[in-house]
Amino acid sequence: METPVRTTHHAEAAAAFLRDEENVDWHNETLWFVRSKRDKAAAVLPEWEDLREQASRIKNHTLSRLDDYLLELEKNAQQNGITVHWASDADEHNRIVLDIMRQHNATQVVKSKSMLTEECHLNPYLLKHGIDVIDTDLGERIVQLRNEPPSHIVLPAIHLKKKHIGDLFHQHLGTDAGATDPQYLTEAARIHLRQKFLLADVAITGVNFAVAETGGFVVCTNEGNADLGAHLAKVHIACMGIEKVIPKGEHLGVFLRLLARSATGQTTTTYSSHFRRPAPGQTMHLVLVDNGRTRQLASPDFRNSLKCIRCGACMNTCPVYRRSGGHSYHTAIAGPIGSILAPNIDMKQYADLPFASTLCGSCTNVCPVKIDIHQQLYKWRQVLGEAGAVDPAKKVGMTGMDFLFSRPGLYRFAGRAGRRLMKLFPSLANNGSLNPWAVHRDMPKPPVQSFRDWYAEQEKK
Amino acid sequence: MKVGLFIPCYIDQFYPQVGIATLRLLQRLNVDVTFPMEQTCCGQPMANSGFEKLATGCDRNFVRNFADCDAVVGPSGSCVLHLKEHLHDEQHPAEAAHLRDNVYELCEFLTDVLKVEQLPPVRFPHRVGLHTSCHGQRGLGLSSASELMKPKFSKPERLLNMVDGLELITLAHPDECCGFGGTFCVFEEALSAKMGKDRVADHVRHGAEVITGGDMSCLMQLEGTLRRQKSPVRVMHIAEILTADV
Ligand code: SF4
Numbered sequence: 001m002e003t004p005v006r007t008t009h010h011a012e013a014a015a016a017f018l019r020d021e022e023n024v025d026w027h028n029e030t031l032w033f034v035r036s037k038r039d040k041a042a043a044v045l046p047e048w049e050d051l052r053e054q055a056s057r058i059k060n061h062t063l064s065r066l067d068d069y070l071l072e073l074e075k076n077a078q079q080n081g082i083t084v085h086w087a088s089d090a091d092e093h094n095r096i097v098l099d100i101m102r103q104h105n106a107t108q109v110v111k112s113k114s115m116l117t118e119e120c121h122l123n124p125y126l127l128k129h130g131i132d133v134i135d136t137d138l139g140e141r142i143v144q145l146r147n148e149p150p151s152h153i154v155l156p157a158i159h160l161k162k163k164h165i166g167d168l169f170h171q172h173l174g175t176d177a178g179a180t181d182p183q184y185l186t187e188a189a190r191i192h193l194r195q196k197f198l199l200a201d202v203a204i205t206g207v208n209f210a211v212a213e214t215g216g217f218v219v220c221t222n223e224g225n226a227d228l229g230a231h232l233a234k235v236h237i238a239c240m241g242i243e244k245v246i247p248k249g250e251h252l253g254v255f256l257r258l259l260a261r262s263a264t265g266q267t268t269t270t271y272s273s274h275f276r277r278p279a280p281g282q283t284m285h286l287v288l289v290d291n292g293r294t295r296q297l298a299s300p301d302f303r304n305s306l307k308c309i310r311c312g313a314c315m316n317t318c319p320v321y322r323r324s325g326g327h328s329y330h331t332a333i334a335g336p337i338g339s340i341l342a343p344n345i346d347m348k349q350y351a352d353l354p355f356a357s358t359l360c361g362s363c364t365n366v367c368p369v370k371i372d373i374h375q376q377l378y379k380w381r382q383v384l385g386e387a388g389a390v391d392p393a394k395k396v397g398m399t400g401m402d403f404l405f406s407r408p409g410l411y412r413f414a415g416r417a418g419r420r421l422m423k424l425f426p427s428l429a430n431n432g433s434l435n436p437w438a439v440h441r442d443m444p445k446p447p448v449q450s451f452r453d454w455y456a457e458q459e460k461k
Numbered sequence: 462m463k464v465g466l467f468i469p470c471y472i473d474q475f476y477p478q479v480g481i482a483t484l485r486l487l488q489r490l491n492v493d494v495t496f497p498m499e500q501t502c503c504g505q506p507m508a509n510s511g512f513e514k515l516a517t518g519c520d521r522n523f524v525r526n527f528a529d530c531d532a533v534v535g536p537s538g539s540c541v542l543h544l545k546e547h548l549h550d551e552q553h554p555a556e557a558a559h560l561r562d563n564v565y566e567l568c569e570f571l572t573d574v575l576k577v578e579q580l581p582p583v584r585f586p587h588r589v590g591l592h593t594s595c596h597g598q599r600g601l602g603l604s605s606a607s608e609l610m611k612p613k614f615s616k617p618e619r620l621l622n623m624v625d626g627l628e629l630i631t632l633a634h635p636d637e638c639c640g641f642g643g644t645f646c647v648f649e650e651a652l653s654a655k656m657g658k659d660r661v662a663d664h665v666r667h668g669a670e671v672i673t674g675g676d677m678s679c680l681m682q683l684e685g686t687l688r689r690q691k692s693p694v695r696v697m698h699i700a701e702i703l704t705a706d707v
Contacts, residue, residue, distance in 0.1 A: 010649070011648055011649045011650075011651070011652070014649060014651060014652045015650075015651035015652070018651045018652065018655055021655075024655065028659070032634075039607065039608075042610050043610055045610070048610040049609065049610055049611060317608065319637055319638045319640070319656055320649075320652060320656075323652055323655055323656065323659075324652055354511075355511075355644075355645070355648060355649075356649065357642070357645070358595070358638050358640060358641065358642030358643075358645050358653075358656075359509070359595070359596075359642065360595035360599070360638035360642075361595055361596075361599035361600065361606075362595070362599070362606070362608055362636075362638070364599070365599060365606050365608035365609050366608040378508075378509070381509065381510065381511035382508075382511055382512075382513050382514070383511075384511050385510070385511025385512045385513075385514075386511075386514065390510070390511050390512075394510055394511075394512075394644075395512060395515075397510075398506070398507045398510055398512040398515050399512075399515055401502075401506060401507055401515075401519075402504075402507055402512075402515050402516055402517070402518045402519050407518075408498075408499040408500070408501055408522065415470075415473070415474045418474070419474060419475075435647075436647040436648075436650040437646060437647055437650070437685070439650055439651075439654065440650070440651075440654035440657075440658070440686070440689060441654060441657065441682070441685030441686050441688075441689050442684075442685045442688035442689045443685065444475040444476070444681055444684065444685070446474075446475065447475065447476075447477050447478075449477055450473050450474050450477055451468050451472065451473045451476075451477035451479075451480030451481065451496075452468070452473055452496075452498065453477075454477050454480075454481060455480075455484075455496050455498070456498065
């Protein structure tokens with residue numbers, strides 16, 4: 001089994017991923033298949049583009065009055081008997097969750113998919129404090145057993161093939177060596193997880209949408225694992241980023257249709273479970289987490305990234321993500337959206353991510369809530385450039401470039417000299433160790449004359 | 462209408478034949494076109510690297526050169542998009558605004574301003590793959606994008622269909638990025654090269670003899686990849702095909 005790539009620079013991690021080209025092609029095609037399914041599911045709705053517009057407007061409106069809607073959510077949730085907690089950052093979120101566990105003397109937790117808890121690194125925190133936490137989404141359980149983060153927000157183990165999973169289950173769940181039959185492996189996982197569900201004291205779920213008007217929330221899964229966990233355990237803790245609130249129940253009609261079609265091309269997610277109040281004998285907690293979101297909200301250039309409904313469509317369409325793998329982004333949320341969210345959390349650590357893009361704009365077009373993702377990548381580059389978070393050599397180079405391009409005479413001279421040099425030393429220009437371009441590609445053949453020289457000659461004639 | 466011909470720096474230096482073809486095409490369509498001699502670059506390389514603010518001298522030089530033109534036309538969607546979105550000159554804000562509103566990519570200018578329905582007779586009997594460049598497509602709206610559920614159209618394709626004998630091939634991924642991406646092509650060398658390789662393979666698999674497009678930077682990426690593979694497939698800018706018989 002290969003060891004997962006852990007490096008802090010996207011380009012290096014991508015280059016490492018690309019070494020196994022056959023695997024890259026498979027990864028690329030698998031995600032493109034999901035994108036194609038999304039296209040088909042979207043194309044059958046004549047109102048698709050209207051739905052995106054509506055979703056975008058509802059989210060924009062909500063963000064413009066986020067404080068009001070959050071307080072409304074809190075009030076209504078409390079009236080329903082849900083205990084509401086506020087966490088300003090990841091640490092506070094983790095502490096709140098641990099405190100609830102301790103109050104209930106809980107040691108066994110089952111958790112359905114929640115990117116927020118990934119963002120907060122809840123699992124290692126709980127483990128450190130003696131709590132056994134089991135991810136119950138099949139893909140998440142797989143990466144948990146491998147001791148690595150998910151590589152995709154909807155398809156956590158999409159970087160792995162059946163063979164890897166067979167080996168992993170053989171090692172951890174005692175399945176037959178060399179088994180790759182999905183039916184057999186899934187059945188083994190099902191039996192393994194059933195035991196965990198039955199033993200759990202506490203169930204943690206994410207939240208896809210919290211409805212201010214009703215104080216309830218909706219959790220979408222394809223495996224029913226959130227429901228099973230939440231219904232069996234005495235305590236249900238739902239964790240959400242504060243941007244997950246929407247004003248009214250009727251808005252779910254817009255978002256649920258967009259989410260499933262954008263994420264996997266399904267017409268609807270298999271389970272869209274509505275939680276309103278704890279069952280008799282159960283307690284229910286809702287943890288509202290900021291962790292940098294209000295900072296993002298305060299920034300007009302980056303605010304609308306908070307519209308994200310975590311469908312993953314921007315990853316599936318991204319020609320970079322498909323060929324570099326989710327782990328190359330070294331952040332909980334990979335791909336284009338991750339690259340505009342992560343620098344808000346730590347500008348230095350994630351300074352490489354806004355550059356891990358060609359700015360092709362496919363992400364922006366595919367996004368169901370119309371986040372201008374590629375424009376924000378461009379804007380982050382400017383912020384990082386000004387903050388000095390970009391390689392200083394780059395800045396020197398760019399200053400030199402402007403010097404050159406604002407002096408037409410010098411530009412003409414440099415162009416002529418450069419072309420002459422390339423002619424004299426073609427092997428130098430095509431030497432990969434001096435010129436990264438030339439590792440896999442040839443340089444253009446330098447012409448005798450620039451366009452401008454030709455034009456000047458014509459004018460004289 | 463006085464039209465300024467904008468030939469981006471790398472086309473000027475490496476692909477003069479594209480500049481020549483663009484000029485000839487405009488002249489054949491009776492456009493009053495001049496080439497301001499002191500022009501250099503649109504400023505995109507600096508801006509895309511995070512140093513938009515360092516491109517002020519470059520921007521100013523652009524405004525100085527083109528301020529007296531009614532429209533500016535260039536054979537590069539990416540540079541044109543950059544100018545449309547980011548050209549600024551604090552000392553001449555009105556001129557910069559005028560230029561932002563009146564700078565056109567070549568196919569856009571032919572289709573939307575000149576409203577070309579028919580080209581001066583031109584024949585190009587080859588199987589041609591059209592590379593749809595992202596900035597032209599999604600940025601300038603030169604063609605519909607596969608992600609959007611909107612009516613399909615393509616300005617470059619419409620122009621190519623006016624060429625006698627030309628056969629456009631169908632691609633598996635008609636609007637996938639070529640991986641050039643400005644400085645991305647060196648900072649993410651491995652990834653960029655792989656994207657170029659995949660893009661070229663799509664054209665080759667579908668029988669292209671010639672790959673064309675409206676953006677020479679993407680075409681440079683595809684050409685560099687093809688040359689390294691010693692492929693016989695040629696790369697030509699759309700302006701060269703639209704003036705193929707000259
Ligand atoms: S940014 Fe848009 S496309 Fe990407 S995950 Fe969020 S909602 Fe989906």
